[in-house]
Amino acid sequence: MKIATWNVNSIRARMERLCAWLAAQAPDVLCLQETKVEDNVFPALELESLGYHAAAYGQKTYNGVAVLARQPFDDIVRGFGDGIEDAQARFLVVRVGKLRVGSLYVPNGQAVGTDKFRYKLAWLERWRAWLATHADVSQPLVFCGDINVAPEDRDVHDPEAWRDQVMCHPDERAALAEVRRWGLVDVFRQLNPDASQYTWWDYRQLSFPKNRGLRIDHILCTQGMAAGCRSVVIDRDARKGQAPSDHAPVVAEFADL
DNA sequence: ATGGTTGCTTAGCAA
Numbered sequence A: 001m002k003i004a005t006w007n008v009n010s011i012r013a014r015m016e017r018l019c020a021w022l023a024a025q026a027p028d029v030l031c032l033q034e035t036k037v038e039d040n041v042f043p044a045l046e047l048e049s050l051g052y053h054a055a056a057y058g059q060k061t062y063n064g065v066a067v068l069a070r071q072p073f074d075d076i077v078r079g080f081g082d083g084i085e086d087a088q089a090r091f092l093v094v095r096v097g098k099l100r101v102g103s104l105y106v107p108n109g110q111a112v113g114t115d116k117f118r119y120k121l122a123w124l125e126r127w128r129a130w131l132a133t134h135a136d137v138s139q140p141l142v143f144c145g146d147i148n149v150a151p152e153d154r155d156v157h158d159p160e161a162w163r164d165q166v167m168c169h170p171d172e173r174a175a176l177a178e179v180r181r182w183g184l185v186d187v188f189r190q191l192n193p194d195a196s197q198y199t200w201w202d203y204r205q206l207s208f209p210k211n212r213g214l215r216i217d218h219i220l221c222t223q224g225m226a227a228g229c230r231s232v233v234i235d236r237d238a239r240k241g242q243a244p245s246d247h248a249p250v251v252a253e254f255a256d257l
Numbered sequence B: 001a002t003g004g005t006t007g008c009t010t011a012g013c014a015a
Helices: A015-025 A044-048 A115-134 A170-181 A187-191
Strands: A002-007 A029-033 A053-057 A065-069 A074-078 A091-096 A099-105 A141-146 A184-186 A217-222 A229-234 A250-254
Touching: A002 A015, A002 A099, A002 A141, A002 A217, A015 A044, A029 A099, A029 A141, A044 A053, A053 A091, A065 A091, A065 A099, A115 A170, A170 A184, A184 A187, A187 A217, A187 A229, A187 A250, A217 A250
Parallel strands: A002 A029, A099 A141
Antiparallel strands: A002 A250, A029 A065, A053 A065, A074 A091, A091 A099, A141 A217, A184 A217, A229 A250
């Protein structure tokens, strides 16, 4: 089974690229982030014609996540359901057969010390709490998405320039480590222990041709599932050419799923 | 040089 994640930075602006990519890569499951559309205008019919079921959790202008899959879903969860008032559409979990799949768009945090950064840290803790109360570590479960945290310095093109900045700050790295401590494996790092490869490059200052990027899009799964992971590839080609997203897709292959 | 690019919405925000 091929499971992928891609922050498309507006599904409407990226529809042509998305359809071409689905046809070329043929993932079984694709998690999308920053769709930026409300659910009633999500382009489900067009995706259906390519052979994908879609579950969406979106809003106008900002945020928005979705899962596409060859198989139909059941058990769709939108938001943490933790009683906290939150209009931001960033958390969607579905069941595809025996597998649970989450598509996540972790808050960016804007700058360390701001309200948005505090919201990011609180959001990561809410994710951890959701796992503790709603998930089973012994079952196949995968969370894919734009996590907006580069876990280690080797995930950063220039660690000194990024030291203590948003996406690299020790507090958010610690918060992500707490989430993972529940029992999630970063399968890219598991299979590529020495790689410095990135998934996001700023649109500005020729960041992509200079490869000034960060690895902030992740595929995190339970250990039993991670044991069946055969490869994880960052599709850098999808960041090239006219009108790309600022993120590249990440694609993982799993045996026995 | 406190910039720079993109998307949504239409001037300013978010990333």
